[in-house]
Amino acid sequence: MGSSPLIIVAIDGGAASGKSSTSRLLADRFNLLHVDTGSFYRHITAELLRRGVPHADRPALLAALPGLKFSTRLEGRSARMLVDGQAAGDEIRDQRVNDHVSHYAAVPEVRQVLLGYQRGQTEVARQHGFRGLVMEGRDIGSVIFPDADFRFFLHADPAERAKRRAAEGRQDSVAERDRLDxxxxxxxxxxxxxxxxxxxTFLTLEQVVDKLAALIAPKLP
Incomplete structure (x- = not known):
């Protein structure tokens, strides 16, 4: 008998909409590989800033992109992207990266260079015995996996999302990030x-997870 097909869960939404927390808990509940594509763009942003390649310098950016070599390391149930064999540190969450990540993410060639890598996470999930993957981001259900078994879009009132960011100790303009993205x-x-x-907006994290899980569970053997 062949192996069971992998289930793919796509979760999109703006900044502080609850994508990451929801995705991690769903990964734990159903033994899915958790893939945070936002961290991929943050890692690329941090690396290009480190190399002194501004997003507005198109020739320099196009010259730098082919030199970025991606691989994956598992950390629990989460896929960690490595660039040239190196994992990113806490700098991908700092203010400088916050201020620049949407600009780099808007460059078509940056998105294209990550497309195959992101889709390739299904093979990572398969090789490591996961039942599938839950991928979070901003274009997962529309571009990366438009035929995913489940496609969810999380949103919340901007004031509530700003409050969540502040509670995390992060200064992140969610409205501006959403406008750019x-x-x-x-x-x-x-x-x-x-x-x-x-x-x-008015749901606890557990309520959001239970709502999505109730739809996913019948699909799994």
Whole structure:
């Protein structure tokens, strides 16, 4: 008998909408590989800033991208991207990266260089015995896995999301991040057609997870 097909869960949403916490808990509940694509863009941003390659210098950026070699290391149930064999540190969450990540992510060639790597996480999940993967980001259900078994879009009131960021001790303009990500020409932040829209403003994390899990569970043997 062949192995069971992998289940793919796509979770999109703006900054501080609850994507990461929800995805991690779903990964734990169903033995799925957790893939945080936002950390990929943050890692690339930090690396290009370290190399002195500004997002507005298109020739320099296009010259630098082919030299970025991606691989994956597992940390528990989470996929950690390595660039040239190196994992990113806490710097990918600092203010400098916050201020620049949406600009680098808006460059079509940056998104293209990550496309195959992101889709390749299904093979990482398969090789390590996961039942599938849950991937979070801003274009997962619309671009990366438009045929995912489940596509969810999480959102919450901007004031509530700003409060969540502050509670984490992070200064992140969620409204500005959303504006930049929604207005870019390539793979903008959108609610994918047919995706299940979940408003988490007045829900606890556990309630959000239970809501999504109730839909996912019947699909798994």
């Amino acid at each position: 929604s207005s870019r020409k390539t793979s903008p932040l959108v609610v994918p057609a047919g995706a299940i829209d979940v408003d988490s």
